[in-house]
Amino acid sequence: MKNFEFKNPTKIIFGKGQIEKLSQEIPENAKILMLYGGGSIIRNGIYEQVKEALSGYEVVEFGGIPANPEYSVLMDALKVIRDKNITFLLAVGGGSVIDGTKFLSSAAEYEGETPWDILAQKIPTTKAMPFGTVLTLPATGSEMNSGAVITRAETKEKLGMGGTGLFPLFSILDPQVIQSVPSRQLVNGITDAFTHVLEQYMTYPSGAILQDRFAESILQTLIEVGPKVLDDPTDHVAASNFMWSCTMALNGLIQKGVPTDWAVHAMGHELTALYGIDHARTLAVITPSHYKFNFETKKEKLAQYAERVWNITEGSLDHKASAAIEKTEEFFNLMGIDTKLSAYTRDYHGTAEEISKRFKERGWTGLGEHQSLTPDDVQEIVKRAY
Numbered sequence: 100m101k102n103f104e105f106k107n108p109t110k111i112i113f114g115k116g117q118i119e120k121l122s123q124e125i126p127e128n129a130k131i132l133m134l135y136g137g138g139s140i141i142r143n144g145i146y147e148q149v150k151e152a153l154s155g156y157e158v159v160e161f162g163g164i165p166a167n168p169e170y171s172v173l174m175d176a177l178k179v180i181r182d183k184n185i186t187f188l189l190a191v192g193g194g195s196v197i198d199g200t201k202f203l204s205s206a207a208e209y210e211g212e213t214p215w216d217i218l219a220q221k222i223p224t225t226k227a228m229p230f231g232t233v234l235t236l237p238a239t240g241s242e243m244n245s246g247a248v249i250t251r252a253e254t255k256e257k258l259g260m261g262g263t264g265l266f267p268l269f270s271i272l273d274p275q276v277i278q279s280v281p282s283r284q285l286v287n288g289i290t291d292a293f294t295h296v297l298e299q300y301m302t303y304p305s306g307a308i309l310q311d312r313f314a315e316s317i318l319q320t321l322i323e324v325g326p327k328v329l330d331d332p333t334d335h336v337a338a339s340n341f342m343w344s345c346t347m348a349l350n351g352l353i354q355k356g357v358p359t360d361w362a363v364h365a366m367g368h369e370l371t372a373l374y375g376i377d378h379a380r381t382l383a384v385i386t387p388s389h390y391k392f393n394f395e396t397k398k399e400k401l402a403q404y405a406e407r408v409w410n411i412t413e414g415s416l417d418h419k420a421s422a423a424i425e426k427t428e429e430f431f432n433l434m435g436i437d438t439k440l441s442a443y444t445r446d447y448h449g450t451a452e453e454i455s456k457r458f459k460e461r462g463w464t465g466l467g468e469h470q471s472l473t474p475d476d477v478q479e480i481v482k483r484a485y
C-alpha cells in the first residue's frame with residue numbers, strides 16, 4: 100500500500116425527507132444563489148421542498164445549467180453572483196449542476212482575468228465561495244468530492260478542475276429523488292459509478308487488500324441493485340444502496356494508497372466534447388477497448404475482479420481476465436448501453452487521430468497507472484472502439 104493522506108470534509112445528510120434540514124446547514128445571514136438545471140426539479144417537486152426549507156433566507160435563483168455544464172452559461176451566473184452580492188451557493192441537481200456550482204464557487208474568488216484559465220492552466224482551487232448540494236441524480240460522486248468538469252462549446256473542450264476548496268460543505272442525499280429520473284439517466288448513473296470504481300481498481304496489485312475489497316463491494320452492490328432500480332425506482336432499499344454506492348465510488352476513499360488509471364475518463368471526455376455523447380456512455384465505449392489494449396499490464400487485477408465480482412473461477416489467469424472484460428461489456432449492453440462509438444455517431448472517422456492530437460498538444464503523453472500510455476496508444480484504443 101502506498102503512503103497517503105485522507106481528508107474529506109463534506110457532511111452527508113442521507114435519507115428520506117432530509118431536504119427539510121437545509122436551513123440547519125446554511126449560515127443564517129447568507130444570501131443564497133440556488134442553481135439548477137433544465138427544470139426537472141420543478142416537475143418532480145424538489146424545487147418546492149427546497150424553497151420551503153429556505154423560506155427564512157434571501158434566495159436568488161439561476162436555472163438552465165445544461166447537462167455537461169457550459170462555460171458561457173456559467174459566466175452569466177457569475178455575473179449574478181457579483182451583481183447580487185451572493186455569499187452562498189446551493190446546487191440542486193445532478194453532476195452537471197453540482198460541477199457548474201463548483202466552477203462558480205472557484206470563479207467567484209478567482210483573482211485572475213479569465214476564469215477559463217482555472218481549467219486550461221489547471222489552477223488548483225484552495226479558496227472558494229462556500230456551497231452545499233441537494234443531489235437529484237446519483238452518478239458522479241461530485242456531491243462528496245472536490246472535482247468538477249466543465250464544457251466549452253465554442254472550442255469543443257471539456258476540462259477538469261479541482262482543489263481542496265471545492266468540497267461541498269454538505270450534501271443532502273434523499274434516495275426518493277430517483278423516482279423521477281428517466282431510465283436512460285439511471286443507466287448512465289450505474290455505468291458512471293461502476294467505471295469510477297474500475298478506474299481506481301483495474302491497475303496492478305499493490306497490497307491494498309482493504310481498498311480492493313471496498314472497490315469490489317461497490318461493484319457487487321451496483322450489479323445487484325442496478326437492475327432493481329431500473330425495474331422499480333420506488334424500491335427504497337435498492338435506491339438507497341444505489342445512491343450510496345455512487346457517492347462512495349468517487350469520494351476519495353477507495354483511491355487512497357493505490358495506483359489509479361483515469362485514462363478511460365480522459366478519452367471519454369473528448370467523445371462528449373466532440374459529439375455530445377452522454378458521459379457514462381463514452382466510458383462504456385472506451386472501457387472494453389482500453390482493457391483489451393492494456394491486457395498484459397492489467398491482467399492480474401482483471402482476473403481478481405473476474406473471480407471476486409463475477410464469480411469466474413475456472414480456467415487460466417488469462418482466460419479469467421478476458422472473461423472479465425466480456426462480462427463488463429455484457430453488463431453495459433444488458434442495461435441498453437452501446438459499447439461502440441459507431442452506434443452514437445456516423446462521423447467517427449478521424450476521431451482517434453483528433454483525440455491523439457489534442458493529447459499531444461496538451462502534453463498528455465503518459466496516461467494510466469504507469470504514466471506510459473502515449474498519444475499513439477490512445478489513438479489505437481479509440482480506433483478499436485469504433
Ligand code: NZQ
Pocket residue numbers: 135136137138139140143164165166167168192193194195196198235236237238239240241244246247248276277279280281284287288291349364378
Ligand atoms: O437539467 P435537469 O432538468 O435537471 O435534468 C437533468 C439532466 O437532463 C436530469 N435529472 C437530474 N435529476 C433528475 C433528472 N430528471 C428527473 N428527475 C431527477 N431527479 O438528468 C439529466 C442529466 O443530468 P446531469 O447532471 O448531466 O447528469 P450526471 O449526474 O450524470 O452528471 C454528468 C456530468 O458530471 C460530470 C460529467 O462529465 C458530466 O458533465 N462528471 C463529474 C464528476 C465529478 N465532479 O466528480 C466525475 C464524473 O466522472 C463526470 O465526469
Ligand code: ZN
Pocket residue numbers: 239291292294295364378
Ligand atoms: Zn465519470
